[in-house]
Amino acid sequence: MAKVCDNTSVGQIIRDGEKIVVIERANYPEAFALPAGHVDGDPNFYDAMVREIKEEAGLEVGENKLVFEEDINNPCKREGGMHHLWKVYEALNWSGELKAGSDAKKAGWFSLAELQRIAKRTEYFMKKYGISYNRVGELTIAIFGKNPTEKATDSEWKQEMGLEPVWYHILKTIGVI
Numbered sequence: 001m002a003k004v005c006d007n008t009s010v011g012q013i014i015r016d017g018e019k020i021v022v023i024e025r026a027n028y029p030e031a032f033a034l035p036a037g038h039v040d041g042d043p044n045f046y047d048a049m050v051r052e053i054k055e056e057a058g059l060e061v062g063e064n065k066l067v068f069e070e071d072i073n074n075p076c077k078r079e080g081g082m083h084h085l086w087k088v089y090e091a092l093n094w095s096g097e098l099k100a101g102s103d104a105k106k107a108g109w110f111s112l113a114e115l116q117r118i119a120k121r122t123e124y125f126m127k128k129y130g131i132s133y134n135r136v137g138e139l140t141i142a143i144f145g146k147n148p149t150e151k152a153t154d155s156e157w158k159q160e161m162g163l164e165p166v167w168y169h170i171l172k173t174i175g176v177i
Contacts, residue, residue, distance in 0.1 A: 005081030010049040011036035011170065013067065013090040014059060019109035020176075021057055021098060022118075024161070026105045028077045028148040029140060031157075031164035032118045034171075036088075037103070038078075045087045053091075057107045058099040064089040068174050073137035074166040077148035082137065088170055112176075119177045121162030125154070133172055139165040 012035045014021040025033050035056040042048035046064070053059050068088035075082050100107040110118075126133060129142040143165065145152025163171070171177045 003078045005076055005078035005084075006038055006040055007081065007084050008039040008045070008048075009036055009076075009084040009086045010039055010045045010052060011068075011086065011088040011167070012049050012053050012061065012064075013088065013176070014053070014057070014061070014094055015090070016109055019111055020115060021059070022108060022110040022115065023056055023100065023104035024106040025164065026103055029144045029164055030153065031161050031167075033164040033167045034088075035104075035107075036167075038076075038084075046089070049087075049089055053094075054101070056101045056104045058101055059094050059096040061089075061091045062093040062095070064091050068170050070170075070173075072166060072169065073135075074169075075137055075140055075148075084166075086166070086170065088174075115163070115171075116177060118161070118163045119168055119171070121160060122165060122168045123162075125157065125162060128156075133165070133169050136165050136169045 022032055035053050037052040039048040053061050067090045071085045073083045098107050125143055131139045143154050143157050
């Protein structure tokens, strides 16, 4: 039986000078993204964010500021996961050595130019499907298919991935890309 979605997600922006932590997701939707995940059983968004950063990027975060909050129509692979209340924090300080964790194939420090390059790839798919960046759920389904277990990802995306649609929306909204 599929895990039930709690419809809450938390993400983290971690900078080192002009570079930002980006992961290559190992699971649906396979894309470049910033560290993030469901709140699940954590008592609050902040605790979930601390856990997710450790799991996906091997980093410890200290003081943070909330930079984004929105209920977004973006599907996940869990039962009932068609929308999520997102909270995204930016780390004011952090420690540790960046390394890909259990949910990430790779983790790296991306320059703003590299982040723009993968964002442009997502923009290609927006044009291909005629879907704007703020229609996250529709764009996600167009690229990855309606059912995550079917592995119906667009063949062009498989050849060269872009930024996960929900992260494109978030980073565009807060002015990072």
